[in-house]
Amino acid sequence: MADSTNDTATTPTPTVPASEAGPAAPKETKFSWGDVVDESPNEETKEAEAEELNIKSLTIDESKKKINDFADDSEEPAADGSGRRLDDAEDSSITAVTSGDTPYSSAKTFEDLNLSAELLKGIYVEMKFQKPSKIQAISLPMILTPPHKDLIAQAHNGSGKTTCFVLGMLSRVDPTIRAPQALCVCPTRELAIQNMAVLQKMGKYTGILAECAVPMDTSNHVPVSKRPPVTAQVVIGTPGTIKNWMLYKKLGASHIKILVFDEADHMLAEDGFKDDSLRIIKDIEKVNSRCQVLLFSATFNDTVRNFVTRVTKDGNQLFVKKEELSLEALKQFKVHCPDELAKVNVIKGRILELGESVGQTIIFVHSRHSAAALHKALVELGYEVTTIQGALRQEDRNKIIQEFQAGLTQVLISTDLLARGFDQQQVNLVINYTLPVKYNTRSEPDYEVYLHRIGRAGRFGRKGAVFNLICDNREHEIMAKIEQHFAVQVKEVTPWDSEEAFKDALKEAGLL
DNA sequence: AAAAAAG
Structure with missing residues (x-):
């Protein structure tokens, strides 16, 4: 069953009779980042910026040359044939x-997308979206x-890829x-469940x-x-x-x-789920001549990027420079702790005391064991924290997540299980109890x-x-590399033990 | 080291 309903090339597939929305928007315009409509109605949208969006189409077949699209906020016209390169200083966000x-x-x-009336209703009534975010505006067509x-x-993270x-x-x-x-493959059970909730x-x-x-959890396992x-x-689901x-x-x-x-x-990294993912792709291709493949993420390092552009043949690509990936509204800080014990003291003395008044907190640790250890230390001191990691029973994972989502718990300790995709709007604080490093290295950051x-x-x-x-020189160097990589100053x-200093930091972040 | 899987 092909999409024979529509072949007028310039318009998306209508699942309902096409409205009078008519032909595509004019071609030469610009877009700007930061127009995501919030789900809570009390945050202002930047309606003022007249933003007509447009994607210029470029053929990359033989020459395989990559040409930039439009500058973000600059008034310059879009790249012409000479095309600015991907690594230009004045690159656009996307x-x-x-x-x-x-x-x-x-x-x-x-409406521009010719979606069905039922789907539009879901978007406006259920999701309470007003207009497409930037990535949605560009990718959906x-x-x-x-x-x-x-x-x-x-x-970018939190920009509405889901x-x-x-x-x-x-x-x-x-x-x-x-x-x-339609099949969607996710790295964790929690993310699959979350995406399912959005879809429904x-x-x-x-x-x-x-x-x-x-x-499934043990009670309803079949x-x-x-x-x-x-x-x-x-x-x-998961791979x-x-x-x-x-x-x-069965599928x-x-x-x-x-x-x-x-x-x-x-999902396609050597160190990740590459084998599983390629297997799934192959199994579908075996019985299925044409299946559209969509790859979404906030990050694509050079190695993976090189690989995925080969996995998708003849596909479209949207990329963001790494220096432009860290979110502006997010303030990053580092705390030099004299020793490991001081880290715990910072968490209980500062994060748990000050942090709870500003929203929910996720503390990332690097192993299941250290998650359990930190959990134990904090609980023994009388603090209410919960912990999630992959060794827990499925029903316990569900419970921890549900409690956190319901706001019943304020502080959640997690392994990198929750590093990706977890979308909880009340989370205002992220603590890196340990900085992430690449597998089998001690000092190479996992950016x-x-x-x-x-x-x-x-x-x-x-x-x-x-x-x-941060407590030793090694961690100090990792931090420095991260700062350099994303071109941010932390x-x-x-x-480290000053309440005032932490208050100032939270104020600077706009949380106090 | 983490994640996924009743392999």
Whole structure:
């Protein structure tokens, strides 16, 4: 069942009769970053900026040359044939490289996308969105317009990537066909469940069914062989379960026309889920000539980026320079602690005392064991904290997350389980109890994990603060490398045991 | 080191 309903090339696939919205927006315009509409109505939107968006389409076939799209806030016209290179100093926030000659126009409104009335209702009534965020404005036409090219999309943390692929899945699925047509693969169970919640909210009026392919808790566990085949149109899950369902022929691939990898850089990294992900792609391709692949993440390091551009053939690409990835509303700090014990003292004396008044906090640690150790130390001192890590039972993981989401707990200790994607708007504080380092190294920072961790605060442009606890020279050097990598200066909170200094930091972050 | 998987 192809998308034969529409082939007028310039307009996205309509799932309802096309409105009078008409032809695409004018071509030569600019866009600017920072126009994400918040979900809480009391935050102002920057409606004032006249922002007409447009993506210039460039052919990269033979020459394979990459040309920038538009400068962000500069008044300069878009790059001409001479094209500024990707590494230009005045790069735009998002660089678009389109493949082929399909013209794309940015969506100024959700109406521009020719979505079904039911889906629009979900967007406005359930999600309370007003207009597309930047990444949504740019990527959605690319996702929805035939010939439905593959897409690699990088965008800032908390900028609304989930909406992009959820909308993509919902609008490309045919509710009358009772078979999986959209598949989304996520690195953690928690993220799959969270994405599922978004999809069900947004798709509430569409009648589209969705199922979560994640390990079940012990009480409702059914062996794969005993479960019925999936008939839901959308499946969101984690690699192991998805592979298993496919292996047992419970998840058919023949109707899947859109395959999404959330946190795609990690899903396709050697150190991550590369084998699983490639397996899933291959299994679908075996029975399925044309399946659109979407790769979303806030980060793509050079190695992964080089690889994923080969995985997606002839696809469109949206990238952000690493120096422009750290969020402006997020203030980063470092605290030099004389020893490890001082780290605990900072957490109980400062974070737990001051921090609770400014919102919720996530403390990242580097192992399950240190999570448990820190948890024990704080609980023994009489503080209420919870901890999540992968060794917990599924039902306990659920409970911890649910309590945190409900605001019943203020401080959550976590391994990198929650480093990516976890979207809790009340999180204003992120603590790096230990800085993330690359696997098998002692002093090489994991820049991507760092960025994802701190992105748990400051969702959708909110204010937030990050405290990096540093106690020896090694950690000092890691911090310095991180600062250099993202071209940010991380202010020191000093002295480490000063309440005033922490208050000042929180004030500077706009949290006090 | 973490994550995913009833391998």
